[in-house]
Amino acid sequence: MKQITILKNPRVRIAPSPTGFLHIGTARTALFNYLFAKKYGGKFILRVEDTDKERSEKRFEEDIMEGLKWLGMIWDEGPDIGGQFAPYHQSERSERHRFFLEKLLNENKAYHCFCTPEELEAHRNYMASQSLPIKYSGKCAGLDKKETEEKIRSGAKSVIRFKVSAKKIAFIDLIKGPVEFDAGLIGDIVIAKNFDESLYNFAVVVDDEEMRINCVIRGEDHLSNTPKQILIQEALGFKIPLYGHVPLILGSDRSKLSKRHGATSLMEYKKDGYLPEAMINFIAFLGWNPGDEKEIFSLQELIDAFDITQVSKSGAIFNIQKLNWLNGYYIRQKTNAGLSGLCMSYLKEAGLVDEHTDQEMVEKIVAVEKDRIKKLSEIAGITEFFFKLPGYQAELLIWKKSNKETILDSLMATKNLLEGLDEKEFSEIRIKSVLDGALIKFSSGEVYWPMRVALSGKEASPGPAEIAFVLGKQETIRRVDYAIEKLKLSH
Numbered sequence: 001m002k003q004i005t006i007l008k009n010p011r012v013r014i015a016p017s018p019t020g021f022l023h024i025g026t027a028r029t030a031l032f033n034y035l036f037a038k039k040y041g042g043k044f045i046l047r048v049e050d051t052d053k054e055r056s057e058k059r060f061e062e063d064i065m066e067g068l069k070w071l072g073m074i075w076d077e078g079p080d081i082g083g084q085f086a087p088y089h090q091s092e093r094s095e096r097h098r099f100f101l102e103k104l105l106n107e108n109k110a111y112h113c114f115c116t117p118e119e120l121e122a123h124r125n126y127m128a129s130q131s132l133p134i135k136y137s138g139k140c141a142g143l144d145k146k147e148t149e150e151k152i153r154s155g156a157k158s159v160i161r162f163k164v165s166a167k168k169i170a171f172i173d174l175i176k177g178p179v180e181f182d183a184g185l186i187g188d189i190v191i192a193k194n195f196d197e198s199l200y201n202f203a204v205v206v207d208d209e210e211m212r213i214n215c216v217i218r219g220e221d222h223l224s225n226t227p228k229q230i231l232i233q234e235a236l237g238f239k240i241p242l243y244g245h246v247p248l249i250l251g252s253d254r255s256k257l258s259k260r261h262g263a264t265s266l267m268e269y270k271k272d273g274y275l276p277e278a279m280i281n282f283i284a285f286l287g288w289n290p291g292d293e294k295e296i297f298s299l300q301e302l303i304d305a306f307d308i309t310q311v312s313k314s315g316a317i318f319n320i321q322k323l324n325w326l327n328g329y330y331i332r333q334k335t336n337a338g339l340s341g342l343c344m345s346y347l348k349e350a351g352l353v354d355e356h357t358d359q360e361m362v363e364k365i366v367a368v369e370k371d372r373i374k375k376l377s378e379i380a381g382i383t384e385f386f387f388k389l390p391g392y393q394a395e396l397l398i399w400k401k402s403n404k405e406t407i408l409d410s411l412m413a414t415k416n417l418l419e420g421l422d423e424k425e426f427s428e429i430r431i432k433s434v435l436d437g438a439l440i441k442f443s444s445g446e447v448y449w450p451m452r453v454a455l456s457g458k459e460a461s462p463g464p465a466e467i468a469f470v471l472g473k474q475e476t477i478r479r480v481d482y483a484i485e486k487l488k489l490s491h
């Protein structure tokens with residue numbers, strides 16, 4: 001494709017504003033940029049757009065960096081590691097912005113606008129009442145240098161406006177294809193509050209140029225900013241980068257993804273026990289697919305398969321079931337030791353383990369539940385009974401087609417059989433064959449049902465032999481004894 005052959009060494013960026021925690025949408029935009037850069041041997045740059053002093057916070061910046069790193073998207077240049085085009089905090093670049101603001105003003109491509117908020121509002125209301133496109137009237141565009149200087153001297157407040165020429169702006173978007181805007185509808189835009197406080201459309205153009213960004217991949221919500229940015233690039237004689245606007249992420253009801261649909265902050269998914277492999281795989285599919293049936297992709301496989309021109313033009317639905325399915329898949333790929341390591345913080349938080357807990361036992365427990373959990377945070381609830389037997393009603397021990405006396409006999413018989421097993425022989429297969437030995441006298445419900453309840457306190461659990469193996473001989477016998485006593489005492 002034409003666009004891609006132009007770009008031998010793409011330089012792309014993710015330019016988050018640290019005004020909130022890393023949003024899933026930003027993570028997805030970052031990923032598409034990252035994949036594009038890595039596929040074509042380019043560079044992925046992190047620029048922190050922290051010019052909004054009131055809303056930008058360090059903790060948000062840290063969260064964004066931590067999230068990107070967690071997903072494995074390591075940037076080639078950025079505020080923490082520097083790079084050829086530092087600084088990478090937008091707030092530290094105001095001298096560069098000022099230089100180009102002055103250039104535009106000197107070349108009469110921008111001007112000071114002294115209109116008050118009241119005047120602007122009155123004009124907007126008038127345009128609306130006439131059903132005309134709402135845009136700035138151009139009132140201050142005609143002020144000459146002397147008038148402007150006098151007003152500034154007299155203390156009148158002003159902003160800097162860029163002269164938008166009324167012409168058609170056309171470009172080929174990597175995702176959306178040909179796009180055209182009528183800049184005549186835009187009107188002169190404010191590009192800076194003053195020389196030290198540039199606004200987004202202007203600052204982004206200067207920084208992209210100075211950082212040699214040649215491809216801008218970002219959210220569709222910025223599409224309407226692109227013609228403004230192209231006009232500024234033209235006015236300053238900058239190279240116009242390629243653009244690709246990524247579709248919005250939608251909730252299951254097809255409205256824009258918001259907190260209403262669940263967590264939107266990436267790190268909340270980490271806390272909830274989603275694995276970065278699953279998250280990356282899932283996020284890549286929000287608006288892109290490889291065009292075949294393959295669903296499991298590592299980051300490297302995504303780099304190989306990704307094609308920006310195949311990103312969907314319309315919104316991508318966030319489907320949590322799909323994420324859960326992928327996460328379950330990646331959980332099952334972990335070694336037992338690896339998985340139990342990942343589960344430790346959840347087990348600790350639930351008060352089930354501490355530094356004295358036998359690691360081998362934790363590994364065994366986690367292994368039993370490995371196929372059942374969809375996210376790591378489920379591990380505590382699902383394995384709790386291994387660590388401490390929950391309370392249960394004695395009646396629960398009685399298999400519904402049996403009675404108290406038979407169940408007591410069966411529990412005592414199985415207990416005797418288990419006691420006959422040596423500690424070292426206490427394997428799942430041996431336990432199972434011992435339990436099966438009781439089937440000569442009892443039905444399988446009479447053997448397995450009370451054993452399950454005695455060991456887990458629950459109606460549904462992994463098989464009793466599996467649990468007994470994990471608990472070990474001593475604890476198994478202890479729990480069976482307890483069940484026998486409980487049942488004897490019941491009426």
Ligand code: GLU
Nearest residue numbers: 015016017049204218222
């Ligand atoms: N700071 C802007 C944002 O977070 C960046 C937009 C862009 O990529 O140009 O939305």
